[in-house]
Amino acid sequence: MPATLKDVAERAGVSIKTVSNVVNGYAFITDATRERVQRAIAETGYRPNLGARNLRKGRTGFIVLAVPELDNPYFAELTGLVITAAHRRQWTVLVEQTQGSREREQAVITSMGPQRIDAAILSPLAMEPDDLLSADPATPLVLLGERDIPGPADHVAIDNVAAARTVVEHLIGIGRRRIAVIGDQPGKNGGTAALRTAGHRQALDAAGIPYDPALVVPVENYQRADGAEAMAHLLQLPEPPDAVFCCNDLLAIGAMRAGAERGVSIPTQVAIAGFDDIAEGSYSLPSLTTIAPDKAAIAEAAVDLADRRVDPIRGGRGEKGSEPEDVRAPFALKVRESTAGAVR
Amino acid sequence: MPATLKDVAERAGVSIKTVSNVVNGYAFITDATRERVQRAIAETGYRPNLGARNLRKGRTGFIVLAVPELDNPYFAELTGLVITAAHRRQWTVLVEQTQGSREREQAVITSMGPQRIDAAILSPLAMEPDDLLSADPATPLVLLGERDIPGPADHVAIDNVAAARTVVEHLIGIGRRRIAVIGDQPGKNGGTAALRTAGHRQALDAAGIPYDPALVVPVENYQRADGAEAMAHLLQLPEPPDAVFCCNDLLAIGAMRAGAERGVSIPTQVAIAGFDDIAEGSYSLPSLTTIAPDKAAIAEAAVDLADRRVDPIRGGRGEKGSEPEDVRAPFALKVRESTAGAVR
DNA sequence: ATCGTTGTCTACAACGTTGTAAAGGCGTAG
DNA sequence: CTACGCCTTTACAACGTTGTAGACAACGAT
Secondary structure (H helix, E strand, O other), X not given: OOOOHHHHHHHHOOOHHHXXXXXXXXXOOOHHHHHHXXXXXXXXXXXXXXXXXXXXXXXXXXXXXXXXXXXXXXXXXXHHHHHHHHHHOOOEEEEEEOOOOHHHHHHHHOOOXXXXXXXXXXXXXXXXXXXHHHOOOOOOEEEEOOOOOOOXXXXXXXXXXXXXXXXXXXXXXXXXXXXXXXXXXXXXXXXXXXXXXXXXXXXXXXXXXXXXXXXXXXXXXXXXXXXXXXXXXXXXXXXXXXXXXXXXXXXXXXXXXXXHHOOOOOOOOOEEEOOOOOOHHHHOOXXXXXXXXXXXXXXXXXXXXXXXXXXXXXXXXXXXXXOOOEEEOOEEEEOOHHHOOOOO | OOOOHHHHHHHHOOOHHHHHHHHOOOOOOOHHHHHHHHHHHHHHOOOOOHHHHHHHHOOOOEEEEEEOOOOOHHHHHHHHHHHHHHHHOOOEEEEEEOOOOHHHHHHHHOOOOOOOOOEEEEOOOOOOHHHHHHOOOOOOEEEEOOOOOOOOXXXXXXXXXXXXXXXXXXXXXXXXXXXXXXEEOOOOOOOHHHHHHHHHHHHHHHHOOOOOHHHEEEOOOOOHHHHHHHHHHHHOOOOOOOEEEEOOHHHHHHHHXXXXXXXXXXXXXXXXXXXXXXXXXXXXXXXXXXXEEOHHHHHHHHHHHHXXXXXXXXXXXXXOOOXXXXXXXXXXXXXXXXXXXXXX
16 A cells, blocks of 8 residues: 555654645745655655546646557657657656547547546547547647648647658659659548658659659558558559659558569669658668658657646747647658669 | 536436446436436536546556567557557556666566556566565566566566477478577576577477587677677678577567678578567568567456456456466467578 | 734645445335 | 335545645744
């Protein structure tokens, strides 16, 4: 049975509230009392019951982090970072897996989870813009991904269009001209896919390379298998591409495998680039050129925003009712073997 | 402001306790009352405050799952499964990252986290057997990994020795004779490394293949980089191996990369096998032969054990004071390209 | 001496929930 | 018609914590 304030109070010969005051750093306590209480705390091994404290305070101390799934290394890494960042601020993270289901994403933004939460951080996949209107207005929401969706939610993301443009410019830079993109999601407007494919197109346009719709390959999901399938399709085209930009690293890994299985040399015949910089990509054969979002910065910013919305003590920005914020995290292009060397 | 029992009670014109009774499925309630209450619940959108409930019940509803880090795909996948399994039983999982630090593992088994928890599931890395003696006896502990450590903790694991033996037997079966193992951890007795290297040795002995200590390579950690380093070492040996069993898939991925960088053909010159069956291994080039532990079964068993210890209603086994249990989860050998084909 | 101030401590209620015990209604047996 | 028992509902206290408001002592100023 863990010690309570009552136990400590009895041992120190003071009231419960005095112990509470010591614990909370209340100022007006004599050194003698404080010391006595602190000794009693040490002796009993007292640690506050956060459940009770939060009940009293009307808070829960919980942030939900909802990601599609932990199987995905990008989200796994991000989750680890969010947990760490949250810990630093005394928050506890509840990890929720949406499986990319719209229903489960809605459950998060309407705070329908079993636990009461103070804020939610969501990495949306299936959500439609309208869903945000039904969001629980009492629970601050931070969306990971760009602010294509209007509504009362903060956003944290890298500049996906610019990042995609950067990769494709790199592909152009090494002399490629037929540059495909894997990862279009025709159904979903304003999603990540739309932004990254837009970046692809911008880079082509800027370089005066004609845009060939046949080289824009849609996928069901962003898994390795989808990348492999899409790549297989590209390779049997009458005029196959000499480079492929994949909207995430998993697609790229799948694409590289499909290429290898068909005897296509990467990067000599087809260069491949990804997006996310998962660890897998630095050890793949060949290692994968990719966009590395600053995941730590994203995690930090997301937790920071949630924190500020919940506890709007600090000045001005981030307060309860104030305008949604947009945080742009940095990114970097990592050139590796999968795009090494010039044109074939 | 979320609705409380009080709000529902007022609306339904009954007492708070009656609403509570309806919520908890108490039997003796007239259909009329129940219906009225349920309507009020629906209208107010009431959902129980688990914090308050658990405070009252002396429970928290939380299980800590402590893994080294979510960067590691094996633990990420496992974490996802544990969260799902726990959800099914109305538990909430708090994910803790120990970073393989003994201190942080101790913090878990002594329940020193900020949140009060009902049980802990720990995947130990740095823990020493003695540490278990100082474990908080009030908090059921489930260790992921074999029962090499005595003490009041349940264990869930596959038979690591048998699994390792199985892989190595497979390597022998395809004609390899100089079979190295990467992943020894000389300092740590009784850990996973010891079991898997033991399986390696058993297979060699059973096949009458002489045991060459030069082919047993220790590593600092179980990361890709460690595997690469170890493989580089093996390849510059006067008599390099014709097969390598890596104690986990990350080591194997690193080893394959190191091999490829040195122009070694895998599996023709050196066959490589791993352990864990992370998704990465089915798309690597070549794809990775590995031991696939039944992760879902492990997650399920771990949560089930924790559940039974906390709530020992069911008969006999798993009760509060009863003997620690050992659950053996199934595993399977997955033969893939990295060990395809017979001897060189 | 009296008053107000300041500093230190505490009693009480409340957060939302459930276990306990008992109250009320109603039917049935005596 | 009373007494008993059963079914249904309720009041109260408690889980561990903190905000509010007030008690009390010591102190200086009037």
